[in-house]
Amino acid sequence: MIATTVKENYSLEKLTEFRRAFLAACTELGKNMSVHSEMLIETIPVDVADWAEQMGEYTLIKEHGRGHIIVSFMATKYEVPKLEEDKEKGKLVVPVKSIVADQELKFNAYIYMDKNKKYLTYGKDGRSLSSKQLDKLLSAQKNLYIRKQDAELFKRYFASNVVNDLIDFYLKNETDKAG
Structure with a gap:
């Protein structure tokens, strides 16, 4: 860093x-x-x-x-997720585990609806996904997708979450030491 x-x-x-x-x-x-x-x-x-x-x-x-x-x-315990291109669908696959619940997204995230062969916006730029929504995706073994041009936005989102998690850990330890 x-x-x-x-x-x-x-x-x-x-x-x-x-x-x-x-x-x-x-x-x-x-x-x-x-x-x-x-x-x-x-x-x-x-x-x-x-x-x-x-x-x-x-x-x-x-x-x-x-x-x-x-x-x-x-x-850190974090591994930078690899964004793989789904050539058939023309978007990048984002591992659901790389999304943090209740943390504002900086990009639109989509799910693919197999039945009608269309994307549905699942998470919007400026909004967050709840842990319930993420658990639902994991249990259904659904992927999240982003547009190719949003890859850098995702990387910034991921990096910000990692750094903020490390800062949060540090601040909690400092509070515990003081108290």
Whole structure:
């Protein structure tokens, strides 16, 4: 994870520029490093530097302008889902287990109706799916689908949920320590 505490609007261009510089520095040090994709995500409010120091296996914090750039490696139980294309249906299959109940979707999610051979919108952008809806899909062994052009939105949704889960875990531990 690469984060910043700089309060200015951080664009994807700046993030890409930082990524290039970071990977070049790793190469100079003889470290083989890759970054899947860069994205800006919203998180639960937290002191990012403290969180990264406490949760990261390896954390590097450098001053940058009016804030910090933070690079932290955190082991998680999460596996980035592979979005496989269903060529017959022309959409991407999303594992139902990668959707978090009551967490706002950033894309439309569809189910395929075998009977009439059409897609039905099951989850709308800006809304969430309940645990009851997700359980129903799992028990019926139904897939969720998204449009191909929404793949990056799904990746951002997934990354945001992983990071927020790690932050939530950290905040609960901090509360337990204080209480």
